[in-house]
Amino acid sequence: MERRQLEFFLAIAEAGSFTRASQVLHIAQPSLSHSMRTLEAELGSPLFERHGRGVRLTAAGEAMVGPARRAVRSFGLAASAVRGVVEGDVGVLRIVSSTSWAVHPLVALIGEFRRLRPQVRFEVTDPAARSVVLDQVRSGQVDFGLVDGPPAAGQLASLELAEQQLLAVLPPGRGPQLTTTIDELLQHGLIGTPRGTALRDLLDAQLEAAGQPTDVMVETAHVASVVPLVLSGAGAAVLPEGMAADAATKGALVARLEPESRATVSLVWRAGGLEGAATDFLDHVREHQADRAR
Numbered sequence: 001m002e003r004r005q006l007e008f009f010l011a012i013a014e015a016g017s018f019t020r021a022s023q024v025l026h027i028a029q030p031s032l033s034h035s036m037r038t039l040e041a042e043l044g045s046p047l048f049e050r051h052g053r054g055v056r057l058t059a060a061g062e063a064m065v066g067p068a069r070r071a072v073r074s075f076g077l078a079a080s081a082v083r084g085v086v087e088g089d090v091g092v093l094r095i096v097s098s099t100s101w102a103v104h105p106l107v108a109l110i111g112e113f114r115r116l117r118p119q120v121r122f123e124v125t126d127p128a129a130r131s132v133v134l135d136q137v138r139s140g141q142v143d144f145g146l147v148d149g150p151p152a153a154g155q156l157a158s159l160e161l162a163e164q165q166l167l168a169v170l171p172p173g174r175g176p177q178l179t180t181t182i183d184e185l186l187q188h189g190l191i192g193t194p195r196g197t198a199l200r201d202l203l204d205a206q207l208e209a210a211g212q213p214t215d216v217m218v219e220t221a222h223v224a225s226v227v228p229l230v231l232s233g234a235g236a237a238v239l240p241e242g243m244a245a246d247a248a249t250k251g252a253l254v255a256r257l258e259p260e261s262r263a264t265v266s267l268v269w270r271a272g273g274l275e276g277a278a279t280d281f282l283d284h285v286r287e288h289q290a291d292r293a294r
Contacts, residue, residue, distance in 0.1 A: 003075045005039045006068045008032055009047060013065055017054040066291060073287050074116065091120040091277030096133050097146035098198035099126055099223040101265050104242025105162040106146060113284050120277045126223075129196035137268050143278045148198060148263045157271040159285065166202060166261045167244040170253040171233045180255045182210040182238075189217035189235035191226055199223065202263055203238045209261075227252060 008025065012032070015021040022029040040046050047061035057065070097106050102124055110122055125142070127133045133145040134152050151158030168180045170188060193199045195214075204214040217235050220226060227247045230237050239247065240263055248254045267285060274282060 001039065001042060001071075003072060005035050006072050008035050009039060009061075009064065010068055010072065012036065012048065012055065013057055013061065016056070020054075069287060070291070073283065091117075092123060093120060093144070093277055093281055094123045094125070094142040095144045095146070096125050096127050096136050096142045098130075098133075100198050100202075100240050100243060101146040101148070101161075102126070103246065104164070104240070105265060109161075109285055109288060112288065113281055116284070117277065117280065120281075130198060130201065131196075134268065137270060140270065140273065143269060143274065144281075145268045146265055147268055148202070148265050151266040151268055155271055156268050158266045158268045159282075159289065160264060160266050161285070161289065162265045164240040164242060164263050164265065166206070166238055166257055166263060167241055168236060168255045168257050169227065169230050169239050169244050169247045170236045170255065171230055172251045172253060177253055177255045179258050181258050182206050182212060185236045185238070186212065190215075191218040191220070191229050191235040191237045192216040193223055193226070194219060194221055197223075199226070199239070202240070206238055206257070206261060 008021070011021040011025050012018060015024060018029055018032055018036075022032045025032065036047065043060070043064075045060040046058050047064060048055040049058050095106065106124070110124075114120065114122070127136070127145075130147055130149070133147050134156070136142045137145040137156060146161070151160075168185055170177065170180075170185075190203065192203045195204070200216075203216070207214045218229055220229065226237050226239070227243070227250060229235065230247065230252050231250060238257070244252075244254045267282075269278075269282065
């Protein structure tokens with residue numbers, strides 16, 4: 001199975017017609033048809049069935065789309081990796097993200113990309129506030145930023161990465177608790193990061209919605225200490241589900257908040273300002289999101 005066969009297959013699937021695909025690809029239709037017959041013979045199953053003036057995917061063809069896209073993308077990344085080595089350009093990607101989003105969804109994206117492009121180096125920094133993320137992306141100090149809430153417009157482009165449920169994280173040993181409210185959490189005392197940070201903004205929004213003062217009993221600038229503080233019995237916290245899941249493995253109790261609340265996380269970058277490894281990383285993220293949607 002060759003890369004060009006997969007590219008031809010995807011072009012036909014998108015165009016819905018051998019004729020239109022041949023025009024897009026700038027190749028003769030008989031050559032395109034021959035390539036698809038060879039691919040179908042290799043796979044032992046037809047990928048298209050004719051209808052009217054076009055074609056539609058068979059069940060086998062539908063199953064082929066996702067793997068074909070990933071394979072073509074991998075071919076491209078491999079070629080880019082070779083060029084980077086030959087040209088001596090290993091590449092450095094700079095990303096600014098609060099710890100909340102660096103744990104999930106950023107960790108998985110970096111891990112997947114590093115397996116494909118092991119020569120690319122990442123520098124991930126933790127901002128003081130959401131506005132810092134946007135300012136650093138706009139100024140070109142970093143290639144990408146991760147933010148929650150509505151993404152910025154103007155000179156920045158964005159892509160939604162995940163929607164995380166906010167969960168209550170409580171000290172262990174208090175018995176099972178499936179749901180709780182902000183008012184109930186206040187009885188434990190709240191643990192939060194300084195005002196203006198991503199975690200504190202999420203917590204303050206919950207307190208404001210409940211008509212409560214935006215005060216905490218323990219304020220720490222060290223995000224990594226929030227869960228240990230909860231485990232020590234110092235209070236309770238409101239965390240995105242990625243961090244809450246990690247806290248649960250350490251023994252913390254995790255409960256759903258009522259009413260339910262979610263945070264949307266987006267990747268932002270300078271529109272038209274990417275090149276090299278940054279472009280490859282964005283393509284990888286887009287493919288990852290498309291796979292999740294499918």
